[in-house]
Amino acid sequence: MDVRRADQIANTLEQLVFAGEFQDGERLDELKLAEQFHVSRTPIREALQVLVSSGMAEQIPHRGVFIRQPGPVELMEMFETMAELEAVCGRLAATRMTDHDLEQLALANENCRQAIQDTDYDRYYAENEKFHQIIYRGAANRYLEKQTLQLQNRLSAYRKTQLRFRGRLDQSMDEHSEILTAITDGEPERTANILRSHVAVQGEKFHQLMASLKR
Amino acid sequence: MDVRRADQIANTLEQLVFAGEFQDGERLDELKLAEQFHVSRTPIREALQVLVSSGMAEQIPHRGVFIRQPGPVELMEMFETMAELEAVCGRLAATRMTDHDLEQLALANENCRQAIQDTDYDRYYAENEKFHQIIYRGAANRYLEKQTLQLQNRLSAYRKTQLRFRGRLDQSMDEHSEILTAITDGEPERTANILRSHVAVQGEKFHQLMASLKR
DNA sequence: CACGGATTCATTGTATACAATATTGTTGAC
DNA sequence: GTCAACAATATTGTATACAATGAATCCGTG
Numbered sequence: 016m017d018v019r020r021a022d023q024i025a026n027t028l029e030q031l032v033f034a035g036e037f038q039d040g041e042r043l044d045e046l047k048l049a050e051q052f053h054v055s056r057t058p059i060r061e062a063l064q065v066l067v068s069s070g071m072a073e074q075i076p077h078r079g080v081f082i083r084q085p086g087p088v089e090l091m092e093m094f095e096t097m098a099e100l101e102a103v104c105g106r107l108a109a110t111r112m113t114d115h116d117l118e119q120l121a122l123a124n125e126n127c128r129q130a131i132q133d134t135d136y137d138r139y140y141a142e143n144e145k146f147h148q149i150i151y152r153g154a155a156n157r158y159l160e161k162q163t164l165q166l167q168n169r170l171s172a173y174r175k176t177q178l179r180f181r182g183r184l185d186q187s188m189d190e191h192s193e194i195l196t197a198i199t200d201g202e203p204e205r206t207a208n209i210l211r212s213h214v215a216v217q218g219e220k221f222h223q224l225m226a227s228l229k230r
Numbered sequence: 231m232d233v234r235r236a237d238q239i240a241n242t243l244e245q246l247v248f249a250g251e252f253q254d255g256e257r258l259d260e261l262k263l264a265e266q267f268h269v270s271r272t273p274i275r276e277a278l279q280v281l282v283s284s285g286m287a288e289q290i291p292h293r294g295v296f297i298r299q300p301g302p303v304e305l306m307e308m309f310e311t312m313a314e315l316e317a318v319c320g321r322l323a324a325t326r327m328t329d330h331d332l333e334q335l336a337l338a339n340e341n342c343r344q345a346i347q348d349t350d351y352d353r354y355y356a357e358n359e360k361f362h363q364i365i366y367r368g369a370a371n372r373y374l375e376k377q378t379l380q381l382q383n384r385l386s387a388y389r390k391t392q393l394r395f396r397g398r399l400d401q402s403m404d405e406h407s408e409i410l411t412a413i414t415d416g417e418p419e420r421t422a423n424i425l426r427s428h429v430a431v432q433g434e435k436f437h438q439l440m441a442s443l444k445r
Numbered sequence: 446c447a448c449g450g451a452t453t454c455a456t457t458g459t460a461t462a463c464a465a466t467a468t469t470g471t472t473g474a475c
Numbered sequence: 476g477t478c479a480a481c482a483a484t485a486t487t488g489t490a491t492a493c494a495a496t497g498a499a500t501c502c503g504t505g
Contacts, residue, residue: 018291018292018466018488019291019487019488020488020489021488021489022291044456045456045457046455046456054489054490055489055490055491056457056489056490056491057488057489057490057491058488058489058490060276060457060458061275061276061279061488064276064279064280064283065279065283068279068280068283068284069283076233076234076237076457076458076496077456077457077458077495077496077497078456078457078496078497078498079456079457089372089373092371092372092373092374093373095371095373095374096371096373096374096377099318099374103314103318156307156310156311157304157307158304158307158308158310158311159307159310159311159314162311162377233458233496234457234458235458235459236458236459259486260486260487261485261486269459269460270459270460270461271459271460271461271487272459272460272461273458273459273460275487275488276458291466291487291488292465292466292467292487292488293466293467293468293486293487294486294487
């Protein structure tokens with residue numbers, strides 16, 4: 016896919032950051048990284064710029080780039096924004112989705128159910144993402160879709176740990192069905208409200224997320 | 231402020247793109263730009279990366295970066311997203327703004343009114359932006375605030391031309407007062423609805439925006 | 446011993462040189 | 476005359492060299 020070495024490195028670094036390989040505030044040493052990747056500093060620097068522009072790292076002139084793992088507060092903010100974006104997508108999708116889109120959504124819902132039945136967490140996670148992505152697309156606004164996808168991707172690591180909690184899967188599944196119904200019935204506000212609370216982190220979810228951070 | 235030459239260049243290029251100095255699809259020649267700015271290709275390349283990551287340009291490996299002026303469709307999508315983001319900020323702000331924030335907002339509203347009275351378009355434009363930014367901040371979500379600010383900045387050039395149309399200023403002013411009242415009264419949904427339609431581009435606004443594109 | 450200042454060192458920022466890839470132009474066969 | 480293959484050229488991608496800046500150290504003075 017990518018032919019530019021710098022882009023490959025950017026992807027790899029992104030994965031490493033998601034995997035928590037770097038401490039918050041840690042400086043990304045250009046020379047060290049250059050050695051590790053067996054390239055010169057140039058492509059490393061380009062890769063670092065990507066991290067900076069995506070908000071995963073901060074650049075201080077003449078000092079270097081430092082990775083920024085979101086703390087509890089920022090994480091909550093991102094989840095809240097995610098919930099609102101999903102709600103917006105849902106509200107628009109409820110009036111804009113085509114029959115074909117609806118079929119796809121029903122299918123995705125079925126796939127989720129199947130994955131749960133097989134107790135296949137990873138597959139459920141993947142199918143769940145697809146389900147939501149169909150809604151983003153259903154909003155018929157490419158720009159909004161792209162922004163939402165970006166944040167979904169940014170939060171994926173945290174959502175992954177979330178799903179492991181007991182009971183979360185069944186609850187999630189129930190809400191999916193509600194969402195599907197609301198969209199099928201063409202009820203924008205109800206869709207938005209369900210999606211917002213579906214994605215929002217509150218109550219027990221909040222404590223679970225905080226607990227998963229302390230490792 | 232910026233000490234890195236590359237960042238300065240990035241800002242300058244951004245301004246040039248906003249000012250419409252580049253055609254859609256035009257390739258940004260690294261060598262030519264390097265000459266114009268009296269620097270080597272290295273800082274130019276870093277500046278181009280910034281444009282790419284902000285969506286103002288597209289990079290095709292081994293071909294170059296090409297600027298992407300949003301067409302009518304993408305522009306509408308961006309405005310719609312902007313309207314929704316503002317609505318979200320407003321809904322949150324209605325329940326989260328402090329008394330101090332409210333004072334600031336009332337003050338900003340007054341400044342807008344003053345600017346209109348002086349028929350000072352540029353000043354109104356600046357004060358108007360401030361008014362909205364206070365609402366973003368009032369949502370008490372730094373992440374959401376940053377995202378919203380980014381899009382506001384991206385759309386500033388187009389909004390600027392919008393305000394020149396006859397009657398738009400007075401209408402905008404009236405809506406501001408409504409917004410202020412709704413937030414002061416702590417009514418989330420009403421705030422959201424007013425803000426959404428305040429920012430949205432529909433009806434006559436749509437035709438005016440389209441007309442302003444054909445130059 | 447504490448503190449200020451100069452100096453050294455490490456690291457980033459920029460310039461230049463080289464390599465790899467895509468595009469353009471040219472030649473020749475049909 | 477058209478098309479394909481190849482050569483030439485232009486442009487991007489990467490490596491290396493050099494410059495500039497900030498942190499760390501050393502040293503002298505009080």
